[in-house]
Amino acid sequence: MKKAIEFKNIKKAYGNKVVIDGLSLSVDKGEFVTIIGSSGCGKTTALKMVNGLIEPTEGDILVDGENIRNKNLTVLRRNIGYAIQGSVLFPHMTVEQNVSYVPNLLNKKDKAKTKSAVSKWLKIVGLDEEMKERYPSELSGGQQQRVGIARALAASPDILLMDEPFGAVDEITRGQLQVELKQIHQKTGITILFVTHDIGEALKLGTKVLVMDKGVIQQFAEPKELLSKPATDFVKQLVERERRTCHLPDDRLNDCEYSGASCAAIKE
Amino acid sequence: MLQNMWSVFIEKKDLFLGLLLEHLEISLLAIFIAILFGGIVGIIISEFQKSAKPTLGIINFLYTIPSISMLGFLIPFSGIGNATAVIALTVYALLPMVRSTHTGMTNIDPVILEAAKGMGSTRTQILFKVKMPLAMPVILSGVRNMVTMTIALAGVASFIGAGGLGVAIYRGITTNNAAMTMAGSLLIAILALLMDLILGFIEKRMKKHSVKAKKANRIMSITALLLCLAMIGGSMLPSSKQDTIQIATKPMTEQYVLGEMLDILIEQDTDLSVNLTQGIGGGTSNIQPAMESGEFDIYPEYTGTGWNMVLKKEGLYTEDLFDTLQSEYRNSYDMEWIGMYGFNNTYGLAVRREIAEKYDIHTYSDLKNISKQLIFGAEYDFFEREDGYDALCKTYGLEFEKTMDMDIGLKYQAIDQGKIDVMTIFTTDGQLSVSDVTTLEDDKGFYPSYLCGNVIRSEVLDKHPELKDIFNKLTGIISDDDMARMNYAVETEGKEPREAARAFLENAGLLK
Numbered sequence: 064m065k066k067a068i069e070f071k072n073i074k075k076a077y078g079n080k081v082v083i084d085g086l087s088l089s090v091d092k093g094e095f096v097t098i099i100g101s102s103g104c105g106k107t108t109a110l111k112m113v114n115g116l117i118e119p120t121e122g123d124i125l126v127d128g129e130n131i132r133n134k135n136l137t138v139l140r141r142n143i144g145y146a147i148q149g150s151v152l153f154p155h156m157t158v159e160q161n162v163s164y165v166p167n168l169l170n171k172k173d174k175a176k177t178k179s180a181v182s183k184w185l186k187i188v189g190l191d192e193e194m195k196e197r198y199p200s201e202l203s204g205g206q207q208q209r210v211g212i213a214r215a216l217a218a219s220p221d222i223l224l225m226d227e228p229f230g231a232v233d234e235i236t237r238g239q240l241q242v243e244l245k246q247i248h249q250k251t252g253i254t255i256l257f258v259t260h261d262i263g264e265a266l267k268l269g270t271k272v273l274v275m276d277k278g279v280i281q282q283f284a285e286p287k288e289l290l291s292k293p294a295t296d297f298v299k300q301l302v303e304r305e306r307r308t309c310h311l312p313d314d315r316l317n318d319c320e321y322s323g324a325s326c327a328a329i330k331e
Numbered sequence: 332m333l334q335n336m337w338s339v340f341i342e343k344k345d346l347f348l349g350l351l352l353e354h355l356e357i358s359l360l361a362i363f364i365a366i367l368f369g370g371i372v373g374i375i376i377s378e379f380q381k382s383a384k385p386t387l388g389i390i391n392f393l394y395t396i397p398s399i400s401m402l403g404f405l406i407p408f409s410g411i412g413n414a415t416a417v418i419a420l421t422v423y424a425l426l427p428m429v430r431s432t433h434t435g436m437t438n439i440d441p442v443i444l445e446a447a448k449g450m451g452s453t454r455t456q457i458l459f460k461v462k463m464p465l466a467m468p469v470i471l472s473g474v475r476n477m478v479t480m481t482i483a484l485a486g487v488a489s490f491i492g493a494g495g496l497g498v499a500i501y502r503g504i505t506t507n508n509a510a511m512t513m514a515g516s517l518l519i520a521i522l523a524l525l526m527d528l529i530l531g532f533i534e535k536r537m538k539k540h541s542v543k544a545k546k547a548n549r550i551m552s553i554t555a556l557l558l559c560l561a562m563i564g565g566s567m568l569p570s571s572k573q574d575t576i577q578i579a580t581k582p583m584t585e586q587y588v589l590g591e592m593l594d595i596l597i598e599q600d601t602d603l604s605v606n607l608t609q610g611i612g613g614g615t616s617n618i619q620p621a622m623e624s625g626e627f628d629i630y631p632e633y634t635g636t637g638w639n640m641v642l643k644k645e646g647l648y649t650e651d652l653f654d655t656l657q658s659e660y661r662n663s664y665d666m667e668w669i670g671m672y673g674f675n676n677t678y679g680l681a682v683r684r685e686i687a688e689k690y691d692i693h694t695y696s697d698l699k700n701i702s703k704q705l706i707f708g709a710e711y712d713f714f715e716r717e718d719g720y721d722a723l724c725k726t727y728g729l730e731f732e733k734t735m736d737m738d739i740g741l742k743y744q745a746i747d748q749g750k751i752d753v754m755t756i757f758t759t760d761g762q763l764s765v766s767d768v769t770t771l772e773d774d775k776g777f778y779p780s781y782l783c784g785n786v787i788r789s790e791v792l793d794k795h796p797e798l799k800d801i802f803n804k805l806t807g808i809i810s811d812d813d814m815a816r817m818n819y820a821v822e823t824e825g826k827e828p829r830e831a832a833r834a835f836l837e838n839a840g841l842l843k
């Protein structure tokens with residue numbers, strides 16, 4: 064399978080403080096990788112290296128097999144969707160203007176194409192047409208996140224980077240958004256890197272989960288494997304509760320002392 | 332007072348309307364330049380943060396220069412008049428503009444900027460599509476402050492011969508016409524408030540997002556822009572004709588009257604037109620440089636002042652030195668003295684008439700014997716000046732019973748009420764013509780002579796010899812008393828300088 068993103072021996076240090084050390088990793092095309100770890104573990108840093116917002120101190124990043132050091136970062140970024148936590152929609156633009164931001168950067172001329180792309184993506188993220196004229200301040204938190212996703216996807220990128228995009232919404236909305244994102248991933252086959260601090264979310268969404276601690280990879284594997292064979296104590300501790308979350312009918316709950324593996328099976 | 336103001340305003344509607352428009356022109360031009368230039372500087376220093384501190388420092392420093400010194404400082408570079416005013420106003424308007432732009436641009440949530448960058452915007456795109464629109468509310472509130480401030484400050488511009496409502500204020504102050512001063516001030520305040528309201532309206536409109544509101548906004552802003560352009564364009568049209576004589580006057584009532592006389596006579600007797608700039612602040616020290624640069628052609632001046640301030644001679648000027656004065660003006664400045672009016676506006680002493688009659692006093696020396704019984708009144712600075720009280724007493728051997736410091740405006744009241752017996756005066760004081768006092772002769776020549784005449788650029792006189800006739804007609808026709816009476820008519824009776832000038836010329840048979 065072709066590699067979408069490769070980290071080659073990445074090190075990032077701010078002065079003497081090493082944030083990431085010896086990170087090597089490759090992500091296949093169409094993979095949905097969730098990245099989890101305690102705060103300060105370097106997960107956001109790793110994400111921002113992919114679109115060149117942060118430059119590694121050592122090592123190379125390859126996107127579609129090309130080293131991004133040799134690429135025009137602006138062009139690179141336009142082909143990578145980027146969605147981050149909280150309301151980071153442009154407050155002075157309508158929903159439509161927000162979503163068409165990147166398409167407009169790419170091609171200013173083809174207004175009809177942009178317009179139809181906006182409509183398409185709004186529909187996919189579950190927003191009404193009539194929302195187009197609204198401003199971010201007139202939307203609920205969940206709606207804002209949906210617009211954020213639509214904006215990240217509007218130019219039909221091959222890669223989507225998401226940094227805790229659902230961090231600021233309520234539990235119910237988050238559940239809906241997770242389902243929708245999963246569907247979008249399945250429909251489009253886009254490669255997604257998704258940073259989260261919620262292990263449940265990481266296991267539920269990812270086709271692969273990357274666990275990081277103190278700038279070092281603890282485990283990079285499918286959710287099932289993470290639950291059944293935690294590679295380190297850190298991972299074990301992380302998935303401990305999830306292993307014991309049993310999706311069983313009431314009368315069988317008693318059987319469920321170490322049912323992590325079966326949990327994952329049900330999720331699949 | 333209010334009624335006075337209203338009647339002044341109604342009487343001189345045209346004057347006020349003209350001044351109002353001029354005021355608006357000067358301030359709008361400065362505001363426009365400041366918005367453009369200050370905005371650009373603000374943007375540049377927020378994009379290149381390292382330059383922010385020094386730039387803001389420099390602008391802060393400029394801002395702390397008092398407006399009067401700023402205007403004075405600019406005169407050698409940009410001369411007298413509207414250009415200097417616009418430059419000075421622009422300089423002051425820069426600080427709020429640059430600062431608010433910088434604040435607005437640098438206080439944007441960095442997360443939003445990172446998102447914009449992460450989505451592949453170039454630096455320019457971030458600037459124009461994200462930063463500037465987001466900074467707009469802060470910038471706009473800065474603009475509002477700046478506009479109000481500029482309009483108010485433009486009132487000072489008349490000090491250096493620029494137009495605008497400050498002219499009314501300044502004229503009101505120098506000719507003792509409080510109603511005029513108040514009317515001018517009030518109009519400035521109203522203008523500033525009005526502009527603030529308009530900007531508030533714009534701010535409100537800009538917050539409206541709906542499509543309909545946006546369309547309306549666009550139409551309104553285009554209309555406003557066209558109006559502004561038309562106004563600026565109108566004011567830029569060259570209005571100076573070839574044969575215009577530029578006359579300046581100092582900020583003194585009698586100079587206003589003299590200026591009007593020249594204006595009336597030149598326009599009546601020749602084909603020349605006159606542009607009269609009344610009451611240039613700073614007087615000689617600002618008019619002389621403008622004469623040298625050819626901005627002004629003629630202004631009324633006093634021989635003693637020319638001797639000390641222009642030729643920078645030490646020592647007392649007497650009229651014996653007039654030939655030296657004349658030839659040095661010709662040689663050094665290519666200017667000459669012409670049309671000596673006849674009156675002498677110098678310092679003098681006046682005694683209450685009953686005392687003068689009782690003791691038969693005519694000269695300063697006559698005071699010697701009785702000075703011990705008299706109370707002497709003068710402005711505060713007379714007692715401090717080198718050529719003031721002590722020197723006077725020494726020269727004439729005087730020794731007064733008592734001295735009193737008082738404001739120049741209160742002296743005449745005090746002498747009428749018998750609180751003082753002797754006082755210093757200017758020989759053309761308007762009050763002098765109606766007070767019950769006797770002016771004494773300076774028999775030992777303690778004070779310099781300040782005969783009033785006109786300084787004219789020789790080039791202008793050569794080109795327009797017909798002016799000589801006019802100056803001939805004016806030579807020697809105004810006595811100290813005449814001038815004092817005209818000053819009184821303007822300062823106390825509230826006549827317009829032009830009226831007073833016309834009445835005098837009429838009397839002298841010079842009007843056709």
